[in-house]
Amino acid sequence: MSFLQACLFDLDGVIVDTAKYHYLAWRRMANQLGFDLTVEENELLKGISRMESLEKILAIGGVKLDEATKLSLAAEKNSWYLELCQQMSPDDVLPGVREFVEELKTNQIRVGLGSASRNAVLILDRIAMLTYFETIVDGNRVTRGKPDPEIFLTGAADLDVLPASCVVFEDAMAGVQAAKAGGMKAVGVGDPVVLTEADVVIKGFEGLHVQDIKQLFVV
Structure with missing residues (x-):
């Protein structure tokens, strides 16, 4: 299990x-x-x-x-x-994200980034979140884009965890499909009408806790 x-x-x-x-x-x-x-x-x-x-x-x-x-x-x-x-600052982090990632780390949950962007490191640095991620898999490291699962499977391998023990947070259908193709749980961030293939959809991270995500693994 x-x-x-x-x-x-x-x-x-x-x-x-x-x-x-x-x-x-x-x-x-x-x-x-x-x-x-x-x-x-x-x-x-x-x-x-x-x-x-x-x-x-x-x-x-x-x-x-x-x-x-x-x-x-x-x-x-x-x-x-x-x-x-270059205009970006730590104020541009979406509401609740920083607190949720900090809670994950407190609970010894590994944290990684999987983004098609080739500028991920630069952006994370601008918003003062570069040190929050144990691995960064971006467009410079993979050859196949989402919905291919390569980006997330690489992240799981970097963190030395099985795909089935990973949860992916995505706002795009291609990203949700990539997570599911990799055998991972997918949390859609945004509109449930669009993100129909996600296991669960949230509006944002405010008020979200680790316990809420652990519920995805309860049979």
């Missing part, structure tokens, strides 16, 4: 809301290419890699580009995004 040994967290939309910065940067790029990117269209980019996001945006605009131009645009978008991230 499995029991809770580790929690793995996505970054964007779970620990901190950098989605607004991604949107502003992608929209700036779309505008540069002659079309707009709506808030609704931006939802399609949640939880996927930078190059996958770019492909979706180009499809929305009906724009075809060669590989070298795509790489150049992706790098330019990232530089705009990083400029915006």
